[in-house]
Amino acid sequence: xxxxxxxxxxxxxxxxxxxxxxxxxxxxxxxxxxxxxxxxxxxxxxxxxxxxxxxxxxxxxxxxxxxxxxxxxxxxxxxxxxxxxxxxxxxxxxxxxxxxxxxxxxxxxxxxxxxxxxxxxxxxxxxxxxxxxxxxxxxxxxxxxxxxxxxxxxxxxxxxxxxxxxxxxxxxxxxxxxxxxxxxxxxxxxx
Amino acid sequence: xxxxxxxxxxxxxxxxxxxxxxxxxxxxxxxxxxxxxxxxxxxxxxxxxxxxxxxxxxxxxxxxxxxxxxxxxxxxxxxxxxxxxxxxxxxxxxxxxxxxxxxxxxxxxxxxxxxxxxxxxxxxxxxxxxxxxxxxxxxxxxxxxxxxxxxxxxxxxxxxxxxxxxxxxxxxxxxxxxxxxxxxxxxxxxx
DNA sequence: CCATTCATTGAATCTGTATTCAATATATCA
DNA sequence: TGATATATTGAATACAGATTCAATGAATGG
Numbered sequence: 001x002x003x004x005x006x007x008x009x010x011x012x013x014x015x016x017x018x019x020x021x022x023x024x025x026x027x028x029x030x031x032x033x034x035x036x037x038x039x040x041x042x043x044x045x046x047x048x049x050x051x052x053x054x055x056x057x058x059x060x061x062x063x064x065x066x067x068x069x070x071x072x073x074x075x076x077x078x079x080x081x082x083x084x085x086x087x088x089x090x091x092x093x094x095x096x097x098x099x100x101x102x103x104x105x106x107x108x109x110x111x112x113x114x115x116x117x118x119x120x121x122x123x124x125x126x127x128x129x130x131x132x133x134x135x136x137x138x139x140x141x142x143x144x145x146x147x148x149x150x151x152x153x154x155x156x157x158x159x160x161x162x163x164x165x166x167x168x169x170x171x172x173x174x175x176x177x178x179x180x181x182x183x184x185x186x187x188x189x190x191x
Numbered sequence: 192x193x194x195x196x197x198x199x200x201x202x203x204x205x206x207x208x209x210x211x212x213x214x215x216x217x218x219x220x221x222x223x224x225x226x227x228x229x230x231x232x233x234x235x236x237x238x239x240x241x242x243x244x245x246x247x248x249x250x251x252x253x254x255x256x257x258x259x260x261x262x263x264x265x266x267x268x269x270x271x272x273x274x275x276x277x278x279x280x281x282x283x284x285x286x287x288x289x290x291x292x293x294x295x296x297x298x299x300x301x302x303x304x305x306x307x308x309x310x311x312x313x314x315x316x317x318x319x320x321x322x323x324x325x326x327x328x329x330x331x332x333x334x335x336x337x338x339x340x341x342x343x344x345x346x347x348x349x350x351x352x353x354x355x356x357x358x359x360x361x362x363x364x365x366x367x368x369x370x371x372x373x374x375x376x377x378x379x380x381x382x
Numbered sequence: 383c384c385a386t387t388c389a390t391t392g393a394a395t396c397t398g399t400a401t402t403c404a405a406t407a408t409a410t411c412a
Numbered sequence: 413t414g415a416t417a418t419a420t421t422g423a424a425t426a427c428a429g430a431t432t433c434a435a436t437g438a439a440t441g442g
Contacts, residue, residue, distance in 0.1 A: 167353075
């Protein structure tokens, strides 16, 4: 293994573990020594790779940002399909690709007060609510999504998903809900 | 004003502000000095009334616990009614009685990892999920609530509500969703 | 009106963690 | 192989924030 490879491996190892701990225990509650210990490395080594705990967090958010921008846009025919597919993707990742799942949660958490401002701004630059609101509008025109302010609907939907995902990180033994249960928030139904 | 009254007033003042800050910024991110400053009192005074930051948090959780146990049970005819009324009550409190709203969020947050164990256990003693699951079962028998594991449904519902409420504390300018949007998670619909 | 008690402050102290650093081991490469 | 660079450690240090405390002011009660 070349030095470069080794370095990248360590960094990835650190980032994955930090991601896991940050989203389950919270940023402040996670000690740098927690991360180091659970990897079996010294605290000093962690600081060899990352300038600070905050820098580590920031690089996670940056990684999340890239993943978001990567334009592997989900193909969808009907507007509701977009939501169904996205949620299926996220929930499906829970087991096999926990980092995908965790990263989604991290990005939402990074938007909250208490997060260092520079990082918060980064996270806030992704406008998931606004993006989804557009799709919701289409769905409303087609009569497949319930009426109501599109942004509010979008916000309600994603906050629900967020709440469910955060809980799942804490109690993975409770199975994730069926996707239809959640998309029901948006779905139009006869009066 | 008697001394006793004054004391109770100060304690209440401190608890309300702490509640507000804890739920918006998080427990760890809230400095004791933040609370004191935003009340215009000295840090020392806060410690005159509360042994520690943790004790202050604990007394909030205990207050929430009492409120939960107070058997002002919501009267409801149909199972779905229970959820509708509860959410209407919570969402309705957002403006006039923010502490009711905040307290609900606090109690959920207190159940999470990272919270001192003694306090966490207190918060975990309220089994909202289990209680609601019973009502959900009734609704399923009556055919008004969708089929599926009652606990999972209950969990999904309350996690959604939690997610929405937490977001509302951060961005109160985004209006809370209509109650029906959320109860749609539970509601039975024709296939 | 004194004596006592409680409210309040601001400046020390204490503590838990993040961060730094000098020393050591291990790999790379000429 | 020797020289240089990188990985790794563990023990010091720095610091932010919680907590303590002695001193002061204001109210209460006899």
